[in-house]
Amino acid sequence: MAKRIEISGLDAFYGRTRAIADISMAVEPRQVTAFIGPSGCGKSTLLRTLNRMHELTPGGTVEGKVMLDGTDLYGAQVDPVAVRRTIGMVFQRPNPFPTMSIYDNVAAGLRLLGRTRRSQLDDVVERSLTGANLWNEVKDRLDKPGAGLSGGQQQRLCIARAIAVQPQVLLMDEPCSALDPISTLAIEDLIATLKESYTIVIVTHNMQQAARVSDVTAFFTITDAGEPGRLVEMDDTNKIFTNPSEKGTEDYITGRFG
Amino acid sequence: MDDTLTHVSAGRKLKDLTAKVLVGAAFGLAVIPLVSVLWMVVKNGLARFDLDFFTHSMRNIGPFDAHGGAYHAILGTLQQVALAALISIPIALLTAIYLVEYGEGGRLARSISFFVDVMTGIPSIVAGLFILAFWVLGLGMSFSGFAGALALSILMMPVVVRSAEEMLRLVPNELREASLALGVPKWRTIVKIVLPTAFTGIVTGVMLAVARVAGETAPLMLTVFFTDSINNSAFSGAQMGLPLFVFDQAGKPNPTAIDRAWTGALTLILIVMLLNLGARLIAWWRRPATSR
Amino acid sequence: MTTSQTETLDHGPAGGDLPEGKDASRTGRIGDRVFRLASSGSGVLLLAIMAAIAVFLVIQALPALRANTAPFLTEKIWNPNAVPPRFGIAALAFGTVVSSLIALVIATPVAVAVALFISHYAPRRLAATLGYVVDLLAAVPSVVYGLWGAVFLVPLIMDPASWLNRNLAFLPIFNGQPVSSGKSIFTASVVLAIMILPIIAAISREVFLQVPKANEEAALALGATRWEMVRMAVLPFGRPGVISASMLGLGRALGETIAVALIVSASFEIDWNVMMPGGNSIAANIANTFQEAGATGRGALIASGLVLFVITLVVNMAARAVIARRKEYARAGA
Numbered sequence: 001m002a003k004r005i006e007i008s009g010l011d012a013f014y015g016r017t018r019a020i021a022d023i024s025m026a027v028e029p030r031q032v033t034a035f036i037g038p039s040g041c042g043k044s045t046l047l048r049t050l051n052r053m054h055e056l057t058p059g060g061t062v063e064g065k066v067m068l069d070g071t072d073l074y075g076a077q078v079d080p081v082a083v084r085r086t087i088g089m090v091f092q093r094p095n096p097f098p099t100m101s102i103y104d105n106v107a108a109g110l111r112l113l114g115r116t117r118r119s120q121l122d123d124v125v126e127r128s129l130t131g132a133n134l135w136n137e138v139k140d141r142l143d144k145p146g147a148g149l150s151g152g153q154q155q156r157l158c159i160a161r162a163i164a165v166q167p168q169v170l171l172m173d174e175p176c177s178a179l180d181p182i183s184t185l186a187i188e189d190l191i192a193t194l195k196e197s198y199t200i201v202i203v204t205h206n207m208q209q210a211a212r213v214s215d216v217t218a219f220f221t222i223t224d225a226g227e228p229g230r231l232v233e234m235d236d237t238n239k240i241f242t243n244p245s246e247k248g249t250e251d252y253i254t255g256r257f258g
Numbered sequence: 259m260d261d262t263l264t265h266v267s268a269g270r271k272l273k274d275l276t277a278k279v280l281v282g283a284a285f286g287l288a289v290i291p292l293v294s295v296l297w298m299v300v301k302n303g304l305a306r307f308d309l310d311f312f313t314h315s316m317r318n319i320g321p322f323d324a325h326g327g328a329y330h331a332i333l334g335t336l337q338q339v340a341l342a343a344l345i346s347i348p349i350a351l352l353t354a355i356y357l358v359e360y361g362e363g364g365r366l367a368r369s370i371s372f373f374v375d376v377m378t379g380i381p382s383i384v385a386g387l388f389i390l391a392f393w394v395l396g397l398g399m400s401f402s403g404f405a406g407a408l409a410l411s412i413l414m415m416p417v418v419v420r421s422a423e424e425m426l427r428l429v430p431n432e433l434r435e436a437s438l439a440l441g442v443p444k445w446r447t448i449v450k451i452v453l454p455t456a457f458t459g460i461v462t463g464v465m466l467a468v469a470r471v472a473g474e475t476a477p478l479m480l481t482v483f484f485t486d487s488i489n490n491s492a493f494s495g496a497q498m499g500l501p502l503f504v505f506d507q508a509g510k511p512n513p514t515a516i517d518r519a520w521t522g523a524l525t526l527i528l529i530v531m532l533l534n535l536g537a538r539l540i541a542w543w544r545r546p547a548t549s550r
Numbered sequence: 551m552t553t554s555q556t557e558t559l560d561h562g563p564a565g566g567d568l569p570e571g572k573d574a575s576r577t578g579r580i581g582d583r584v585f586r587l588a589s590s591g592s593g594v595l596l597l598a599i600m601a602a603i604a605v606f607l608v609i610q611a612l613p614a615l616r617a618n619t620a621p622f623l624t625e626k627i628w629n630p631n632a633v634p635p636r637f638g639i640a641a642l643a644f645g646t647v648v649s650s651l652i653a654l655v656i657a658t659p660v661a662v663a664v665a666l667f668i669s670h671y672a673p674r675r676l677a678a679t680l681g682y683v684v685d686l687l688a689a690v691p692s693v694v695y696g697l698w699g700a701v702f703l704v705p706l707i708m709d710p711a712s713w714l715n716r717n718l719a720f721l722p723i724f725n726g727q728p729v730s731s732g733k734s735i736f737t738a739s740v741v742l743a744i745m746i747l748p749i750i751a752a753i754s755r756e757v758f759l760q761v762p763k764a765n766e767e768a769a770l771a772l773g774a775t776r777w778e779m780v781r782m783a784v785l786p787f788g789r790p791g792v793i794s795a796s797m798l799g800l801g802r803a804l805g806e807t808i809a810v811a812l813i814v815s816a817s818f819e820i821d822w823n824v825m826m827p828g829g830n831s832i833a834a835n836i837a838n839t840f841q842e843a844g845a846t847g848r849g850a851l852i853a854s855g856l857v858l859f860v861i862t863l864v865v866n867m868a869a870r871a872v873i874a875r876r877k878e879y880a881r882a883g884a
Binding site: 266270271273274276277278280281282283284285287288289291292294295298299302348349350352353355356357359360361366367369370372373374375376377378379380381382383384385387388390391392395396412415416419442443444445446448469470472473474475476479480484501504505508509516519520523526527530531534538 | 672
């Protein structure tokens with residue numbers, strides 16, 4: 001299922017403002033890749049170009065290539081709706097559909113694809129919730145609203161919803177920033193399991209988290225306000241946090257900047 | 259090439275496209291009557307949009323005569339609406355102040371708030387019936403422009419309360435606290451700081467409310483009655499109102515009356531639209547001021 | 551904001567009372583009391599007016615109701631000026647409710663679509679302008695719609711109405727006959743629909759704009775098309791708002807006077823064939839017969855107005871209750 005992403009010469013804009021410039025990098029399958037960097041460096045924007053969510057922001061445009069196992073996501077034949085179904089996303093704040101039950105939240109993506117046989121849905125809902133480490137906590141109240149869960153449970157529900165449609169890549173935009181430490185730990189454990197089957201990209205503000213969960217880390221920065229964000233370096237997480245090649249990276253991770 | 263990235267089922271795409279087309283078409287459909295109404299009013303209204311219309315009343319105009327005008331009705335409307343504003347604005351503004359500054363969510367404030375909502379929903383003809391029942395039949399006063407103004411203020415008050423309340427709530431609490439902390443009495447804080455801050459917003463709300471009641475016909479017919487003559491006093495005897503004039507002329511079978519009805523409608527729309535436009539301009543002009 | 555703060559604070563003491571010490575604080579306290587009294591008094595006055603509306607309508611209606619020789623609620627004939635007076639609300643209430651419900655059925659889907667167009671489909675730059683255009687529809691006085699309806703729509707609607715009447719004859723409100731005149735309940739309903747559409751559209755648009763961005767993005771990120779996103783995130787969230795908006799629109803349609811009075815041909819029958827000339831409503835009947843009404847006639851009209859008042863009150867309060875429930879629900883969800 002997991003696929004490789006190769007980004008080359010990517011720029012993203014908000015109107016005329018360039019948010020990120022000339023990004024080229026490869027994201028390997030069955031690994032966790034972390035994007036780190038100061039606020040405004042464009043790491044979330046970059047993440048949102050990977051499933052074509054960026055262009056939904058008013059004025060949002062993209063130039064360059066994002067190849068998913070050889071297919072350009074911005075190619076003429078490609079349908080952004082299909083891209084988003086293939087590449088799942090988990091957001092900063094848990095966002096289960098407030099009017100839907102836990103069950104319906106997980107089944108939402110499958111129903112879009114026209115899979116509505118109850119027995120089939122039952123299977124996938126159970127498998128996805130199990131995969132998101134939530135099944136035991138909610139199996140007796142699947143018909144209750146998803147909004148009634150705790151923040152950490154809601155975020156795992158959102159992960160279950162994302163993996164229910166069996167995406168090839170899972171994008172996570174600061175998935176723990178709204179959660180308490182215990183819930184954060186639960187999500188981090190989950191990420192470690194999920195990477196066995198998915199390509200995972202995670203944006204995080206928290207460097208310890210990047211160090212804990214990721215295999216590869218990419219560091220982004222901006223030189224000045226109004227300038228676009230750029231990739232400074234990308235390497236094994238261990239190397240980035242112990243012996244980075246760039247001075248800027250070292251300054252950032254040791255807390256001298258940002 | 260991998261078709262998972264290119265393939266979205268034709269059914270889903272078709273539904274999406276259909277929804278898009280229908281939603282756009284609905285907007286077009288909604289605009290048709292607006293365009294049609296404005297077009298008809300302008301086209302038919304211009305025929306009698308002349309000096310006669312604005313300087314003469316309908317006195318001594320026979321049922322099939324041309325000529326005649328709405329001077330008496332325009333005069334009446336201006337007086338009635340001005341009186342209604344004079345009556346309702348102070349009461350409504352004070353009520354809004356009570357709700358925001360003094361009520362503090364108590365039982366009185368909550369019931370006032372509830373009944374203001376209920377009052378917003380009162381049909382305009384019921385407001386007219388109430389003044390008829392209370393002022394004319396109950397107190398034995400005559401039909402007059404003032405009675406009409408009373409009916410209009412019943413309709414105007416809840417609208418002004420709601421909009422003023424909203425504007426007062428937008429005033430940041432820090433402003434109040436800073437003033438109170440300096441020992442400025444609460445009422446002076448309200449008069450000198452809260453009201454001026456919310457002023458343009460309140461004016462916008464008042465103008466929209468005035469525009470709304472200026473077009474009301476039903477309450478007038480039960481309170482100012484009808485007349486074809488000029489009555490300069492809003493306090494004695496039947497008066498006319500412009501919406502009432504339109505209704506009256508529209509109900510007559512001869513084409514000269516219909517012509518007058520259209521011109522009355524054109525005048526009425528001009529008044530209402532100007533008030534609306536003025537209100538929007540004030541609201542628009544105020545926006546950059548707050549962000550500055 | 552900080553600058554305006556310091557400005558106003560500078561003005562406060564310089565304005566006068568403060569430095570004078572005790573006297574100033576006394577006038578402050580008296581001023582506060584007066585101001586508080588005036589503002590709460592205004593609020594109480596509003597409550598008193600609401601109570602007075604109910605009380606005076608009842609007082610002035612009672613003599614006529616006592617003189618009535620027919621059962622008020624079930625009688626169809628309206629003859630209060632005859633001796634003895636005979637009048638009832640049945641036909642009028644029927645016309646009022648049916649014309650408003652048809653208007654609601656026509657207006658709600660269009661209004662929801664218009665609201666969606668402005669909130670989720672139109673280019674963002676245009677949205678505010680388009681919203682203003684819809685608001686303009688609401689600003690046109692009802693007498694102008696009435697005039698337009700009577701002169702323009704009544705003759706125009708005959709062919710489409712005949713067509714509907716022929717082709718939808720399986721519905722009880724259509725009888726399969728060609729239409730001889732457009733002065734019908736149906737035409738009044740169309741005009742009412744135009745009048746309530748901007749109300750429903752404006753409130754629905756507000757609610758749709760409040761849909762959390764996060765919910766919309768959740769749907770889109772799952773691979774929903776725009777329409778599927780609307781169905782998953784926007785419509786379920788907006789449903790209570792749309793319901794209460796339609797009910798407020800219904801309340802408006804029930805009480806509309808002039809437009810209906812100028813269009814219907816004032817019958818006193820209960821006729822389900824809404825395409826056929828005829829029809830009436832409580833408010834239109836007041837407008838059409840008030841000038842000729844004697845003492846009992848006026849009382850009878852006030853009694854009919856009381857019925858209208860009660861109907862609209864119930865509808866409006868139900869709408870408010872739906873809104874209030876939604877607020878609680880939104881708070882619980884947050």
